[in-house]
Amino acid sequence: MITAFVLIRARGDRIAALGEAIAELPQVAEVYSVTGPFDLVALLRLQDLEELDDAVTQGILALEGVERTETLLAFRAYPKKLLDQGFALGGE
Template identity: 70%
Template sequence: MVTAFVFIQARKDLIPSTGEALAEMEGVAEVYSVTGPWDLIAVLRLKDLEALDEVVTQGIHALPGVERTETHLAFRTYPRRLLDQGFGLGTSP
């Protein structure tokens, strides 16, 4: 399995509709609206690199409003308890 994070710059007036369209795409597990130089981050979970290529180049890039992307691949997943300590709200170790 391949996990990738796709950082997306979108036309400002199309951010909501672009986010909704991303969320409906096969292979897209989550979509976040974020601060900073990127507008959206899509978390992709796919079977292989060929599927990643198809989703990014033929799917995401084809969406109206998408101006630029940057894709990052995940190497390793850490135990949930460690993630909860770093990102959990109101949770204790």
């Protein structure tokens, strides 16, 4: 299984609609609206690199309002407890 993060720069008036449309793509597990140079981040779970290519080029990039993407491949996942702590707001 391949895990990829797709950073997406979108036209300002299309961010919310794109977030919803991207979340509906079959390979997409989650979509987040974020701060910084990109507007959205999509978490994809895929069987192989061909599926990644299809998801990005024929899926995400084909949507109206997507200006640019950058794809990051995950090498390793760390224990869930550590990931939960990293995303916790306010700490424990």
